Amino acid sequence: MTSESLHPVPAPARRTVVAAVGTAGLAVALTACGSDNKSSDSNSGSGASASASSGGTGGGDNAAAGNAGGTVLAKTTDIPEGGGKVFESQGVVVTQPTAGTYKAFSSKCTHQGCAVKGIADNVITCPCHNSQFSATDGSVKKGPATQPLAAANITVDGDSIKLA
Numbered sequence: 001m002t003s004e005s006l007h008p009v010p011a012p013a014r015r016t017v018v019a020a021v022g023t024a025g026l027a028v029a030l031t032a033c034g035s036d037n038k039s040s041d042s043n044s045g046s047g048a049s050a051s052a053s054s055g056g057t058g059g060g061d062n063a064a065a066g067n068a069g070g071t072v073l074a075k076t077t078d079i080p081e082g083g084g085k086v087f088e089s090q091g092v093v094v095t096q097p098t099a100g101t102y103k104a105f106s107s108k109c110t111h112q113g114c115a116v117k118g119i120a121d122n123v124i125t126c127p128c129h130n131s132q133f134s135a136t137d138g139s140v141k142k143g144p145a146t147q148p149l150a151a152a153n154i155t156v157d158g159d160s161i162k163l164a
Contacts, residue, residue: 085119091107091108092104102156104153110140114129
């Protein structure tokens with residue numbers, strides 16, 4: 001045996017190890033809390049959704065004449081009157097509260113963030129806790145949600161509904 005083997009190799013102090021682990025944990029937490037680039041759900045819905053008549057005689061707050069841009073979501077015939085359709089990948093629900101009038105809202109329930117699913121009789125329903133929202137303006141019709149669905153911008157161009 002040599003004299004070197006009798007002397008232990010100095011290990012990092014406990015304080016150093018705890019500080020390093022804490023710093024790494026903080027870095028992970030801050031990374032997870034980074035920007036998600038989603039719009040705020042604090043919009044009240046006034047004036048933020050578009051309504052338009054498929055016949056071209058109507059118009060809404062943001063009905064776009066000449067705005068050909070945007071992702072085509074559906075044909076106007078795909079959205080039933082008094083009902084609607086959820087577009088999960090785009091995070092929106094499009095409704096037709098009255099003939100020829102189309103509205104769009106976030107599909108994220110303001111109660112706990114579940115995706116809304118059912119739209120019937122001008123009511124949008126969240127399956128998680130049965131919150132209900134108006135298909136006309138996104139307002140809460142029945143809780144536990146207390147905030148309206150955030151309005152989304154759409155345009156109607158001929159028979160196409162586009163996400164603005």
